[in-house]
Amino acid sequence: MQENATNIIELKHITKTYEDGFTAVSDFNLEVKRGEFVTFLGPSGCGKTTTLRMIAGFDLPTEGEILLNGKNITNLPPNKRPINTVFQRYALFPHMNIYDNIAFGLKLKKMDRSVITKKVKKVLDLVDLEGFENRSVSTLSGGQQQRVAIARALVNEPEILLLDEPLGALDLKMRKEMQLELKAMHDELGITFIYVTHDQEEALTMSDKIVVMSEGKMQQIGTPEDIYNEPKNAFVADFIGESNIFNGIMTGHRKVRFCGGEFDCVDDWKEGTHITAVVRPEDVILTPPEKGTIRGVVSSVIFKGMHYEITVESGKNEMVIQTVHSAKVGDVTGMRVDPDNIHVMLADDNTNIFPADINRSYRLEYNGKVLDTSLTRIIKGSRRLEDGTLVDANGELIDPRRNKVIVSIEPQDITMTDQMEDGLVQGCISNLIYKGDHYSYVIHTDIEQDFVVDDEYLWNMGDRVGLLMPVEKMKFRLKR
Numbered sequence: 001m002q003e004n005a006t007n008i009i010e011l012k013h014i015t016k017t018y019e020d021g022f023t024a025v026s027d028f029n030l031e032v033k034r035g036e037f038v039t040f041l042g043p044s045g046c047g048k049t050t051t052l053r054m055i056a057g058f059d060l061p062t063e064g065e066i067l068l069n070g071k072n073i074t075n076l077p078p079n080k081r082p083i084n085t086v087f088q089r090y091a092l093f094p095h096m097n098i099y100d101n102i103a104f105g106l107k108l109k110k111m112d113r114s115v116i117t118k119k120v121k122k123v124l125d126l127v128d129l130e131g132f133e134n135r136s137v138s139t140l141s142g143g144q145q146q147r148v149a150i151a152r153a154l155v156n157e158p159e160i161l162l163l164d165e166p167l168g169a170l171d172l173k174m175r176k177e178m179q180l181e182l183k184a185m186h187d188e189l190g191i192t193f194i195y196v197t198h199d200q201e202e203a204l205t206m207s208d209k210i211v212v213m214s215e216g217k218m219q220q221i222g223t224p225e226d227i228y229n230e231p232k233n234a235f236v237a238d239f240i241g242e243s244n245i246f247n248g249i250m251t252g253h254r255k256v257r258f259c260g261g262e263f264d265c266v267d268d269w270k271e272g273t274h275i276t277a278v279v280r281p282e283d284v285i286l287t288p289p290e291k292g293t294i295r296g297v298v299s300s301v302i303f304k305g306m307h308y309e310i311t312v313e314s315g316k317n318e319m320v321i322q323t324v325h326s327a328k329v330g331d332v333t334g335m336r337v338d339p340d341n342i343h344v345m346l347a348d349d350n351t352n353i354f355p356a357d358i359n360r361s362y363r364l365e366y367n368g369k370v371l372d373t374s375l376t377r378i379i380k381g382s383r384r385l386e387d388g389t390l391v392d393a394n395g396e397l398i399d400p401r402r403n404k405v406i407v408s409i410e411p412q413d414i415t416m417t418d419q420m421e422d423g424l425v426q427g428c429i430s431n432l433i434y435k436g437d438h439y440s441y442v443i444h445t446d447i448e449q450d451f452v453v454d455d456e457y458l459w460n461m462g463d464r465v466g467l468l469m470p471v472e473k474m475k476f477r478l479k480r
Contacts, residue, residue: 011067106119
């Protein structure tokens, strides 16, 4: 295979499944160009650290391959890869001074002492710790310890530096300072940085390219500007920055209706198309009531230093606005949004689909529970024979061992309950998005089936719930 001069790292169809059957990363594809600052961004448990560990060689993928400079390194051990990793826990040696901590890897390589001294001095200058060689690790602040950990990685002159939430243990002020310092280091060194964080501000501040991840899959990849201004789905829009997200419908040529009003927009989908509209809080303009596209009542005003955050209730919907102008709770106000500040996406098809079994008594079962419905009502033209078996409209036997029924139910027709035993299935809330007049939840169930549920009430991430699914709201089709 010829060396690729542009891409330093390529991940091709990478999947990581553990022995218990949990898939942490699924069919992940990525190309990283030499010298790029790439950030994996997503909530806890989305697979970003697992992906980083596979690049480092600490974990091996179940499927797929990893290429470095065009060569397959999928099974290469970590010490054979020109890659170094900086972790959130700095893992410095407390019994060694700063010099010995940084020089540790070089000494293992049996480098000449004068070469080691020169390299250590160079990286200490780079991380702004010159003159700290003889200091004890215990005398350093958290930010200084992080600089030592970075220097220890950089002194090996890796082709790629991996950083796994390296600023997570620092306070807010120190974290912001280190963001700028890391970006400056990257610009000066010109080596490839791959960075993991759940902090959107870090990603937007430092990255050339952001990879947004959720539940082991890549949701979107692009520049910080692309990710912020052109989110590809509601998850990205909700996770990156603050967003007002509404269900809506196209009403004409570049016209869209959401939040109780018809707006001009720059996206053009077919009239009648169901969409998701995203409006950033800073893009909502407050107007006198009669001049707004929509109007509402101010329900909350919070001063945040640089701006006010104002919440306006418009019918059943809620709009959050960031503005330098204040308002009073109870004020009636108008709201408008310029066409190019409305981002329209095709609505996700969140219909929940799952297979149900036909038991020997020709009753429908799911998760060990019988659904209170008749198969003869589900399967048009079917009928029971005298021996109790079931045949379809053509007289062919419906075999419970070979046939299943595919069930579908809409998110708004499922109810969450804290009475676990009442639910058809049970699970934990793994994601939630506010959509103006309701929350859209993802429930990861104990049987590894994810369900989307729409609910006007706020539940918390991680809450354990049962799902009530009325049979009369379900749709059925036979699968042979």
